[in-house]
Amino acid sequence: MLTHDQIWQAIDRLATTFGYSPSGLAKQAGLDPTSFNKSKRIGPDGKPRWPSTESVSRVLSATGANMSDFVSMVEDIDVQQRHSTTLIPVIGFAQAGTHGFFDEQGYPQGGSWDEVQFPEVSTSEKNNIYALKINGDSMEPLYRQGDVLVVSPNSKIRKADRIVLKTTNGEVMVKELVRQNATHIEIKSLNPDHENRKISMNDVAWTARVLWVSQ
Amino acid sequence: MLTHDQIWQAIDRLATTFGYSPSGLAKQAGLDPTSFNKSKRIGPDGKPRWPSTESVSRVLSATGANMSDFVSMVEDIDVQQRHSTTLIPVIGFAQAGTHGFFDEQGYPQGGSWDEVQFPEVSTSEKNNIYALKINGDSMEPLYRQGDVLVVSPNSKIRKADRIVLKTTNGEVMVKELVRQNATHIEIKSLNPDHENRKISMNDVAWTARVLWVSQ
DNA sequence: GATATTTTATGATTTTTTTCCTATTTACTT
DNA sequence: AAGTAAATAGGAAAAAAATCATAAAATATC
Structure with missing residues (x-):
């Protein structure tokens, strides 16, 4: 559904978001500065006036926004949230x-x-994820040569999550989180032969959560 | 960004998705059935013709689609054109x-x-992937309760791929492909305790490839 | 506070989109 | 294979959107 109000609201909000007035946005888009006037949104006989998709297109070019951004203005939904899901x-x-x-x-x-x-990636995670490519067989059978781990550094980590952990002395490892409190973090090796390890939080530089693994 | 091609392809795809021809969709939307003719998409002097947002709105009402749906049609085209996600x-x-x-x-x-x-999913795969949610612990340590496998049924499977396989008598399993030829397929259990299994291709209903696993 | 700039308003004109009309092609039914 | 309905093509007319021209209001600048 797309109503007359919505489309004009979207144009107004797009203008505001990018620091333009409605007329400023029109000008920037190469349109007549009066095109978006309130008085031009309803015809002389009270009939609603709808802009052309060409005008929408030009407005998007002027702001550098894409259709998803525009729709988020229409549907009042956070821009980041509906990006490529x-x-x-x-x-x-x-x-x-x-x-x-x-x-x-x-x-x-x-x-x-x-x-x-x-991918089931939340708003906050979306902009900051990165990937690690597995070399070698040290993490088999869970991760194999060539597998790609998609990792989110600002995710809250919970018990049983697979995490990437860097210690203050530079060691980077992928482990399973066993438990965590204010002072210590206990981690389990992916290889079942190894014993659990308990690390002081002082020695932890950062942790990140493994979201996805390609196979 | 919104191009002339995109908007018309979005209308075409919306029509197809809802089982209409372009003219059928126009009719359903209360527009003239010739409005979406190919011949009406470019003006007599070669200038592109952009539909009004009112036409877009009416098309959405007719199909019951919302702007997000429409944009997904637009951006799908985008993906096909730029080959990047x-x-x-x-x-x-x-x-x-x-x-x-x-x-x-x-x-x-x-x-x-x-x-x-x-996600590293090709255009052809993109429309046909589905997901399987793991229940129970029979596939640990590789897959755990709650993990989501993203599966592509039309992917070519290769040695060492994790695959979903259904036999003609209805059994569905996730395994690792060891080797495959015209007559037989050999698969390895994810649980290392089990021995490899060799299945006649006659007994295989279908196979699919595991692309991603959430953790 | 006076002046310049931007923003908005309104009507006439131009341009574009949509409709209307008819002809041709394609798809479906019997 | 014939008949019918749907889909498409193309041009002319009608309707609507965009521009142009001008003026008033609001805002910014000095």
């Missing part, structure tokens, strides 16, 4: 064996599928 | 311990970082 069908693995969830080719079938966001 | 910084894990790659808070620092796409 995709909903994909999901079911529990236990259900996958039961009849009716897949077609002949292995594609999802029927209406019983749920939906999840992929 | 979200680039995030990446380095090899071995380098992570050396000096100069991170700031105090654990954020990437310096110019030596590479870049990778996240």
